[in-house]
């Protein structure tokens with residue numbers, strides 16, 4: 452049962468109408484919006500999972516030129532597929548695509564099925580990707596919920612509470628399902644994603660130009676918070692924000708984790724190695740220093756893979772996660788527990804709340 456009421460029929464109609472009108476005037480023209488080929492949709496969705504649109508665009512074209520069908524991808528050697536994927540990060544993604552292609556060839560004649568249960572039976576296709584394929588490729592009335600869409604729906608229809616809580620996430624899926632129209636499903640879901648990417652952005656939502664401003668439960672709240680931050684309390688609030696950098700270090704199918712020691716904030720929880728940046732330090736320099744101090748190893752600090760902010764009762768943390776490659780063997784120099792943890796085990800460990808979404812992404816739960 453949904454913990455909160457769903458939007459009523461009038462609210463659903465207003466939301467759809469406002470969203471589609473806005474999309475008609477402002478939607479982005481992207482190559483995967485000019486196709487209904489399920490394979491092309493799948494490729495774009497997997498590429499977009501952790502990478503910005505402008506970096507995906509050239510790779511999307513290159514990939515489809517090289518592997519124009521699921522059959523072509525299935526018969527390519529894994530090393531070739533890995534190479535083609537670079538420099539996009541998260542190397543598990545090309546392997547997932549490759550495995551999906553092989554399964555589609557072996558079991559479904561080289562085509563992606565259109566029904567939800569069969570799509571979800573593929574390793575690497577979660578609820579979001581299944582919804583995207585069903586709505587974008589097959590025109591089915593299927594909902595989607597990724598980070599951007601969840602943020603929009605939370606702000607418009609919920610407004611208060613922990614947006615990351617499991618119950619809230621479940622409720623937002625129900626909201627998305629209630630909202631998705633019978634017609635123009637493709638446009639509606641694309642519009643939701645664009646609104647989250649272009650207007651209702653994480654840090655500074657553009658409420659004044661938002662088509663939802665008359666409906667939204669949090670309209671103006673962000674602007675008020677910013678104005679309050681610009682006044683006399685600004686300095687004391689700023690002092691309480693801790694900027695932290697952390698390393699996502701992957702070897703095979705395992706990630707290097709350390710455990711927070713007794714007596715510190717969030718003691719006993721697992722985390723990606725890293726720490727606070729010092730005044731004047733760049734993120735890369737801070738992370739390289741932390742890895743030397745904590746693990747006695749030099750590292751190449753690579754691309755930013757995820758960033759988030761989280762408020763604890765006693766402090767707010769801005770976290771920036773970078774992909775890193777170690778240039779030696781790590782040793783836990785501070786007496787902390789250290790482990791290489793399999794991807795499939797990640798969700799069984801305790802992590803700080805701020806890491807939850809990254810753990811879901813790395814676990815392949817979209």
Ligand code: SF4
Nearest residue numbers: 651656658661667670
């Ligand atoms: S009014 Fe502001 S908070 Fe609400 S959906 Fe629009 S941009 Fe997001």
